[in-house]
Amino acid sequence: MRVSVSMYSLASTIRKENWSIFDFVDYAKRISLDGVELLDFYWKEDDRQREIERVKQALKENDLVVSAYDVSNNFVKESREERAKEAGKVLEGIKTAKKLGTNIVRVFCGDLHGELTYEDGQSWIVEGLKQCAKKAEEEQVYLAIENHGLLAGKSEQVKEIMEKVNSPFVRSTFDTGNFLLVHEEPQQAFDRLKSDIVHVHFKDFRVKGAAEELKGFKSTEGVELIGTVPGDGQVDLASIVDGLKDVDYQGWLSIEYEGHDDAKESNEEAVRRLKKLLG
Template sequence: MKVSISMYSLNSTIQKEGWGIKEFLDFAKESNVDGVELLDIYWDNEDEEIDWAYDYVKKQNLVVSAYDITNDFVKDSERERQQEVQKVIDSVFTAKKLGTNVVRVFCGDLKEGYTYEDGKDWIIDGLKEAAKVAEKEQVYLAIENHGLLAGRSEQVQEIIKSVDSHYVRSTFDTGNFLLVHESPTEAFKRLKQDIVHVHFKDFRTKAEGEDIKGFKSLEGVELIGVVPGDGQVDLDEIVSGLKENQYDGWLSIEYEGKDDAKESNLEAVRRLRQLLQ
């Protein structure tokens, strides 16, 4: 297994210090990782930057582990949903230009008046259409268990089975299952055959009276992002399970805590390397 770091893992530093892709890649080079995960939200001008970004990644002796997009198939109109499909299709070609065969995709966001059942067919139809291109280009569309609409393992599994494409699989986010009150280890048992990409993440429950804003779960519990190993995810068991399953893909750190992101990511890399030994 190879160790990567997501650019989103440094989001607080990016916002605070005005980092761009170059500064992130400079940091990654010094972080003892094998690859980097890039996101669509950080381009200033994708067409102008993409070739430079690919060359700079190589210059830092790294590779792009995955390319992440922020799509949402749960939209009111057919026109809007088609725009989201096109976003996924376009990302397949961006990923290839960056030298990766993994695109992290979302299903859709929880919105007032919509349930998973309401949006399920839109998600499946959108991924089926995008998968036609992904199959031709041999690029995986890896569904992250993200958000509160389709964040449970049985929902992700149902979508993958319904789309029925070898190139629609799972980005297994170790922490996000806690937001929908599911055990990450139980979720792993259900999705382990579908995993092509892993987000290495951890959360803890916010303490009573603690003056810090966390992420609200489906039942309103606040969770705080922490360095992997300091929270409620049994990362040892998940890494052991990945080894047993002969997973040879990427483990990509995605820190979402409030402490210094640079220090927290360096510690996360150290811990993950230790787990993999």
């Protein structure tokens, strides 16, 4: 297993210090990573086309590779035209991933809005992923569904969607922390999805204290969770790592920190802890 950090883990630093992708690559080298996880929304379309070769050169010079390329799509749209636009984002993401040398595109299912439920949106999600899976199969690129947010956040929902899409290239980005937002034990979720995992987000949350003023993430039952350095929260990360070893997982473990402490220091500590768990 190799270790990377998602650029999103440095979101607060990126805002405060106006980091570019090149700044992130330099940071990744300093903390001895194997790779970096890049995201579509940190790149404007024109910049991406213009800078991609420069990014590849910077990665090469720093002995790094791209672990995954993340697309922030949402298939839960009521009009066919809107859903086609979201599929276009994923299809473009496949092209970018190929150029960057990764075979993982992290994808979302969609977000809840209005009175829509998972049951309402499921057919749209399956329709969109089926459309994109054809190109993914041609290019041998995995579309890795993240258990994200409150829609399709449960392992049984992710599993059901994968089964309905029925493509060997639609698999799981297993986010260790996000299951807590839908009140599912991460270890239970792992047991259900372990044969489908092609990408892992190494993340942790804790319950917000009664007197704390920090802004957290609301669960489906209204519990507010605060991002932490992995190991300081509720996820038994050692158990997950042991489980990955048991199934001979050879892919990436990508840290995704969503807390309020200094992002550079927190990610560096997370890398140290993860490498210790990996032995």
